[in-house]
Amino acid sequence: MSKAKFGVVVFPGSNCDHDAxxxxxxxxxxxxxxxxxxxxxxxxxxxxxxxxxxxxxDYLRCGAIARFxxxxxxxxxxxxxxxxxxxxxxxxxxLCESGLLPGALLRNESLKFVCRNVTLNIxxxxxxxxxAYNGNGNVKPGKMVVPxxxxxxxxxxxxxxxxxxxDNQQVVFRYEDNPNGAMDDIAGIMNKQGNVLGMMPHPERAxxxxxxxxxxxxxxxxxxxxxx
Amino acid sequence: xxxxxxxVTLRKSILDPQGKAVEHSLQSLxxxxxxxxxxxxxVELKIDTKSEExxxxxxxxxxxxxLANQVMEDYEFEVVxxxxx
Numbered sequence: 597m598s599k600a601k602f603g604v605v606v607f608p609g610s611n612c613d614h615d616a617x618x619x620x621x622x623x624x625x626x627x628x629x630x631x632x633x634x635x636x637x638x639x640x641x642x643x644x645x646x647x648x649x650x651x652x653x654d655y656l657r658c659g660a661i662a663r664f665x666x667x668x669x670x671x672x673x674x675x676x677x678x679x680x681x682x683x684x685x686x687x688x689x690x691l692c693e694s695g696l697l698p699g700a701l702l703r704n705e706s707l708k709f710v711c712r713n714v715t716l717n718i719x720x721x722x723x724x725x726x727x728a729y730n731g732n733g734n735v736k737p738g739k740m741v742v743p744x745x746x747x748x749x750x751x752x753x754x755x756x757x758x759x760x761x762x763d764n765q766q767v768v769f770r771y772e773d774n775p776n777g778a779m780d781d782i783a784g785i786m787n788k789q790g791n792v793l794g795m796m797p798h799p800e801r802a803x804x805x806x807x808x809x810x811x812x813x814x815x816x817x818x819x820x821x822x823x824x
Numbered sequence: 825x826x827x828x829x830x831x832v833t834l835r836k837s838i839l840d841p842q843g844k845a846v847e848h849s850l851q852s853l854x855x856x857x858x859x860x861x862x863x864x865x866x867v868e869l870k871i872d873t874k875s876e877e878x879x880x881x882x883x884x885x886x887x888x889x890x891l892a893n894q895v896m897e898d899y900e901f902e903v904v905x906x907x908x909x
Contacts (some may be wrong), residue, residue: 699895702838704841706841707841752896754895
């Protein structure tokens with residue numbers, strides 16, 4: 597029996613919460629529950645997914661309002677004590693706004709919403725999020741193909757932060773062909789401790805063949821392996 | 825009562841693609857002497873307090889906490905006294 601207990605946060609305006617739930621519950625057969633944004637505790641959940649979507653209508657800035665919702669207080673506590681948190685797309689924006697990850701996400705350089713598959717180079721395979729990509733599965737070696745779907749995915753941070761991210765191997769994924777103007781082709785980063793990941797592409801939307809690819813599921817398998 | 829008028833803009837060092845798109849559009853309309861366009865947000869708050877100093881402090885705090893993300897944005901504001909109830 598897997599020790600992973602996934603909690604998928606649901607904000608008003610989340611729209612990838614069910615994709616994440618389906619991947620975890622029905623494809624990977626994990627103990628998974630939704631966590632409504634008004635809950636003050638994550639309960640017994642030990643892996644938190646902050647999903648994609650348009651929380652609070654993206655009002656003010658993407659993720660700016662969700663960051664102050666009741667459940668996020670406990671998510672921040674969980675992350676600060678070493679618990680696993682994965683922010684995908686809007687979830688990545690929320691983690692940056694909440695200070696769990698450095699930097700911010702700007703409007704795409706093209707000003708266009710991009711929605712297509714991208715190839716990511718897995719820059720760091722020694723993380724709890726990427727260990728299952730070590731030669732396993734049917735992915736291109738060292739790469740994963742997953743969709744992006746965002747208008748604000750243009751990662752930015754100051755030069756000192758960028759140097760820190762590179763020096764500590766915190767850049768987990770880079771775009772092979774940058775779709776949004778992100779600095780240094782950054783698609784996903786983790787915190788220094790390696791327990792919080794944020795990424796713009798959607799692994800939960802590429803976790804079974806029927807949706808066009810399953811490269812994404814190895815990310816969740818990596819996390820499950822790390823807990824068992 | 826005081827009113828705070830707040831402007832939030834992308835930091836000068838950050839490319840503003842929306843501003844650039846509008847600038848190109850203005851230039852194509854014949855406004856050749858427009859050489860820079862930046863787009864930002866305007867927020868107006870009414871603050872129920874008798875002290876201008878408190879209104880300033882509150883405005884600064886909400887800018888830092890929520891209205892601006894200082895990783896990518898700058899803010900400025902002015903506080904003026906208004907007639908309230």
